[in-house]
Amino acid sequence: MINLPISIDAIIPEITLACGAMFLLIIGALSKRIITNTLSYAAVLLLIFTFFLLVSLNWDTSISMNGFFVMDSFAGLIKSAVLLSMAGVLALSTGYMKREEIVAFEYPILVLLSTLGMMVMVSANDLLSLYIGLELQSLALYVLATIRRNSLRSAEAGIKYFVLGALSSGMILFGSSIIYGFAGTTNFTAIAEAFSANPDMKLGLSMGLVFLLSGLAFKISAAPFHMWTPDVYEGAPTSVTALFAIVPKLAALALMMRIFCEPFMGLQDMWVQILWVLSVASMLVGAFAALTQENIKRLLAYSSIGNVGYALIGIIVGGTGGLGATLYYFLIYMAMTAGTFGIIMSLRREGASLEKIESLEGMSKTHPVQAYVLAILMFSMSGIPPMAGFFGKLFIFESAIAGGYIYLAVLGVVSSVVAAYYYLRIIKVMFFDEQVEELQYETNVPRDAVIIVSILIITGLVLMPEPLLIMTQNATASLF
């Protein structure tokens, strides 16, 4: 290794990703032909290569880059999940982008850059590196939302997302400046020390944390900061929606876990109350607002809002048990969502991609295999055993009860019963309604591979539900 004034060992995966993205950008810009497909596959390979680099690293806790960057087993696990799921999302979207004639070669590069932003977020150990990571991923995602340049809806979605996202970034910055004003530092470790030395600054730090938290709540689309989600999910191309639904929330949730457990552990009694409100509001909005949706992408938007509500329960409970349950829950949710979007992107009616739930009518007759796969995914989403989704909910509720949050568990069960209705409605439409127009299922090897992996995870987890939980719990142990 080259001798540098600062150690760069821990950020080799990030550097690789950044350089690779730039390299692909240059190739794309210089190439005479449109080579989006080739670039996409190259980006998938780059993500997988980065994943192997990451795995080969030492995951013991180490702080580098002048205290800006932390690497520990928690960051390692989250980054691995982000890299693999991003590779999966890219694999899902190549066929779809080609079919929809969205030929922007920037697409895979923007995906890579947002991945880089998420990795920085997850490893942030300072309010500044947090902000840089967050903005990098957000800016890339704003552009992705508008990638279908000639579509009014796509443009509208992108603008909406950008304006509201800027507002939330403003909140985060404002909150950070308040925190800096009181604590005199932006470093996570130093903030914790400053607070324990001088507990009088509690009110000031709380104000700052509320702003920070509101900004982050926007990123994970927790109610009441969720308003953008259905519109953006509906307007963006489906492959981008899949990306929004699957990956960024994991990074933002991980970031929240880190700032709660490290700099702001002393304010626990305060942020638990706020998260409580966010969690309950999200679960209820997710369950009830989805009941009247006709558009499948809006439905999934509300579903993701509700799922974030469940995930927040584990953070409220805290400890390795609670955080481990949250990660476990969200990883399963990502697998389920990937499979669901995979099926939706593969289906077309009259040459157009699928939007309405009604369009699934009679799918069990024409495409029985796909219908059963989607049915399994929906059963899993609604938490019916023996699918993986059941275990996610089981462990979340179990941790809530063990932590004494019985109301939360009861509200969670109630809203999951309500939510079961709209998941089952999809099954009903597929299996029991008569077909009006013909559906086509387009096979695409990478996409089908992702669907198969997703379904294997969901059905296979019943055999061994606990190793993954132990893994997530061990990873979160490094936060304490």
Place this chain on the structure above:
Amino acid sequence: MAFLSVFSPLIAFFFAFLFGKQLGDRGAQFLTCAGVILAAMCSCFLFVDVAINGHTQTILLMNWIDVGGFEATWNIRLDTLSVVMMCVITIVSSCVHVYSIGYMSHDPAKARFMSYLSLFTFAMLMLVTADNLLQLFFGWEGVGLASYLLIGFWNTKHSANSAAMKAFIVNRVGDFGLVLGMFTIFVVFGTIHFDEIFAVAPEKATVLFNFMGFQVHALTLACLLLFIGACGKSAQLGLHTWLPDAMEGPTPVSALIHAATMVTAGVFLVARFSPVFEYAPDALMVVCVVGATTAFVAATIGMTQFDIKRVIAYSTMSQLGYMFFALGVSAYGAAMFHLVTHAFFKALLFLGAGSVIHAMSDEQDMRNMGGIWKKIPFTYALMWIGSLALAGIPFFAGYYSKDIMLESAFADYTWFGHYAYWMGIAAAFMTAFYSWRLIIMTFHGDPRANKEVMSHIHESPKVMLLPLIVLAIGAIFAGAALYKPFVGGSSHHGADDHHLEVDLHHSDNETEHHNNEHDNDAPVLEEDHEDTTAWNRIGFWKDSIKVMPENDTVEAAHNVPKWVKLLPTIMGACGIFLAYVIYLWGAGLAGKFTKLFKPLHNLFFHKWYFDELYNVLFKEGAIGFGRMFSRTDKGVIDGLGPDGIARSAVCGGGILRRIQNGFVYQYAFIMMIGLICLITWVVFGGMQ
């Protein structure tokens, strides 16, 4: 052996489901039938081994979850309670599998149907052999899923789809209670394994539990929540509305799931948790009152319906009510006894009705039947046997089990015990009445079907009649054969008393005696001088059912006054007689009676006016969701319960959607409002 009995239906399901096309219809039918019959034979063997020779055991399949304080395993728990259930499930299931070969002979998707039946059988076996609540819940959801698939099997029929959806959603409400019950038990006991729960239940009898700000008795809360789960599966008043609609499914499904096995899962659950229920007397009281009321209400509705399957469905609901009130007075053995006998004769009645429907070219309305008994004498005779057993006519199976339940209720000497007894007596009268109303309207009188249908009437093929004969044997002999082990008295006095009674009556019950003696051989083989006491209910149930000595109503039931024992039989006979008078001998009497009791008849015929009350209360608020159920009957409970909640939920969803109007400034405004609320909360609320 245990593996074979539980997993052979699963294996059969997999092959029939995945390779249905390659196997062909014949192959799939053979495979599934063979799987279930094999399971039935193994179960009978296990019954001898476990219940009679006393080899109670728990087989560990695998460790499943072990995280922190939460632990769950896959087990096969074999004790008397579970092997009794296994025998009932596999034997009835075998009969239904074989019967389905004939009944579904015109259906294009035979392999799928047979595989669903096998899946159901497996899930049910999983449920009864569970050793912890989580495994039980898996089985519980599994049977729910299989039931959903089978009710909606004819998915071109709109009403079948609605019924399937309704059954699933109503059951989710019950499951919600079960899940909360599981949570409560985990909080109170710190474990979900049965043995550990039952071992410490006496110590927890005084624990109070803080729920929503109230101090409640922890075990009562847990038991009531479990009972809500049981209500959903067993169609007790409150969550019963799905069962009559479930008759939209094929008839073999009704016989297997909605008469003999799945609907009795609730009874099994309460019996399984008898060591906990015994310490929650208030919960038992609720169980008893709900059961008795269900028995009565369902019987009144059954008297007025015209669809042959719905009559039997309401009868099932009524009989389940009987079982629940027996559980409520701690007569768990009696309830299980009735569960077994009921499984035989009710499956027989359903399959018999299926045979009639088959013969009548899919006609289900009794007003369009009549005068066909000479054309299908075999079915006719079998329906008689089933009805005699159901009505509790002496020496048929139902007589023994129904009497012991009523006597136990009487012998409880509490207000709810007496309430249950008199409700039960009234229901016994009505049971006999509607059973013979069914027989007379279906088989006697002038033919009311059109000529074309009448010319097609034919006796069912052998493959359908053979299972009926097996079930009929059960319906005749099961009561006498199982009386002593299930509910026999612990002293010689009780047992002898019964023998005297039997001897007094008739001489042609030699077969039953013979049967009794045959079964008696088993303990004698053990050459233990205790065998006289070993072969009664205490030696039979062992630890699988727990009754506190002061609650032992089954024991007390052997010493009730003579009139208490005779009254059910007399009422049954009166009911039969009245049915003959009204429907066969007195032409036009039925119409006159209807006029005479018009208000009452209307009340019963309209299912206690649930529909009308519901309309008044909820018609205004109805949006979208109602479309799904608009065809099926909407009871008031339906309206207050699942439908009502969903309806207001859809309303609420509409409001949320109006807020979501797409204007960016408004979204930003809401975000700022949220932020301000949170800051206000933190500064003025949370900090103090």
